[in-house]
Amino acid sequence: DTEVTQTPKHLVMGMTNKKSLKCEQHMGHRAMYWYKQKAKKPPELMFVYSYEKLSINESVPSRFSPECPNSSLLNLHLHALQPEDSALYLCASSQPGTVPTDTQYFGPGTRLTVL
Amino acid sequence: AQTVTQSQPEMSVQEAETVTLSCTYDTSESDYYLFWYKQPPSRQMILVIRQEAYKQQNATENRFSVNFQKAAKSFSLKISDSQLGDAAMYFCAFQNAGNNRKLIWGLGTSLAVNP
Numbered sequence: 001d002t003e004v005t006q007t008p009k010h011l012v013m014g015m016t017n018k019k020s021l022k023c024e025q026h027m028g029h030r031a032m033y034w035y036k037q038k039a040k041k042p043p044e045l046m047f048v049y050s051y052e053k054l055s056i057n058e059s060v061p062s063r064f065s066p067e068c069p070n071s072s073l074l075n076l077h078l079h080a081l082q083p084e085d086s087a088l089y090l091c092a093s094s095q096p097g098t099v100p101t102d103t104q105y106f107g108p109g110t111r112l113t114v115l
Numbered sequence: 116a117q118t119v120t121q122s123q124p125e126m127s128v129q130e131a132e133t134v135t136l137s138c139t140y141d142t143s144e145s146d147y148y149l150f151w152y153k154q155p156p157s158r159q160m161i162l163v164i165r166q167e168a169y170k171q172q173n174a175t176e177n178r179f180s181v182n183f184q185k186a187a188k189s190f191s192l193k194i195s196d197s198q199l200g201d202a203a204m205y206f207c208a209f210q211n212a213g214n215n216r217k218l219i220w221g222l223g224t225s226l227a228v229n230p
Contacts, residue, residue: 031216042206042220043160056217088158094216102216103150106160 003027004107006091012113015081021110023074023091031055031102032074033092034066036085037109043090049074050096081114088112117142119209121221128197129229135182136192136224138207146212149183149190154223155203163205166190168212194226202228 004025013019025032031050035043048056049068063085065077074091088109094102118141128134140149151163166174166183173181178195194201207221 033216040204040223040225042208042223043218045217048216050216090160092160096216103148103162103165104216104218105162106152108157108159111158 004091004093004105006089006107006110008110009108010111010113012115013078013081014115015083017081018077018079020078021076021089021091021112023076023107025072025074025091025093025105025107027093027095027105029093029095029102029105030071031094031096032068033094033104034064034074034076035090035092037088037090039088047076078112081112083114086112086114117144117147117209117211117219119207119219119221121205121207121224123224124222125225125227127227127229128194128201130197130199132197133193133195134197134226136194136205136207136226138190138192138221140188140190140207140209140219142188142209142211144211148210148212149181150208150210150218151179151181151190151192152206152208153201153203154206155200160206164192197228199228199230202226 034046037043047066067075090109091107092104094104147168149166153161182191204223209219
C-alpha cells in the first residue's frame with residue numbers, strides 16, 4: 001500500500017487538450033515533487049514544492065503548470081503537450097529537515113500518452 | 116557535480132540465490148545519503164534501503180543489505196534468498212545533506228529472477 005496516491009493511473013490526451021494530474025500524500029510531509037520518467041531511464045526532477053511554495057523548477061516548459069493547493073495535494077496542469085511529453089509522471093513527498101534526511105516516497109505514477 | 120554510476124545495465128539471478136548490484140558515485144562532499152530504489156513493472160518506485168554517509172555500519176533491511184565503502188565511493192546492494200518478486204529495475208541515488216533535496220540517480224540495473 002502506498003501513502004502517496006496519484007490519479008489517474010492512465011491518461012491519453014490530444015495536443016490541444018487541457019488535463020490535470022493529481023497527487024495526494026497522507027504522510028504529513030511538507031515537500032512534494034513532480035518527476036518525469038521515460039522507459040528504462042531514471043526519473044527527471046521537474047518541480048519541488050516546500051511548505052506549499054515552489055522551490056525548484058528545473059526549467060520545465062510552460063505547458064506544464066504545477067499547483068500546490070495545500071500541504072497534502074499537488075497538481076500538474078497540462079496544456080498543449082507534445083508527443084515527446086508522453087512518459088510516466090511520478091509524484092513524491094518528503095518531510096524537510098528530518099534526520100537523517102528527508103527521504104522521498106513515491107506514488108504509483110500516471111502513465112501519460114500524448115497523441 | 117555529483118555523479119552516480121551503475122555499471123551493470125542487466126543482471127539475472129536464480130531464485131533463492133544471492134546477487135549483488137554495484138553502484139559507485141563521485142562527490143567532494145563528506146556528508147550525504149545514499150539510496151537504493153526498486154521499480155518493478157508495476158512502476159511504483161519503492162525505497163529499498165538508505166545509508167547515511169556518517170555511519171560506518173552498513174544498512175540492512177531484511178534480505179537487503181549494502182556494502183558501503185566511503186573511501187572507495189562504492190555502495191553495492193546485496194539481495195539474499197532472491198524471490199520472483201525481486202525482479203525489477205534497481206536505481207542507486209545520491210543526495211547531499213542540507214537543504215538541497217535533489218536526488219542524483221544512476222541509470223539503473225534491470226534484475227531478472229529465474230525460477
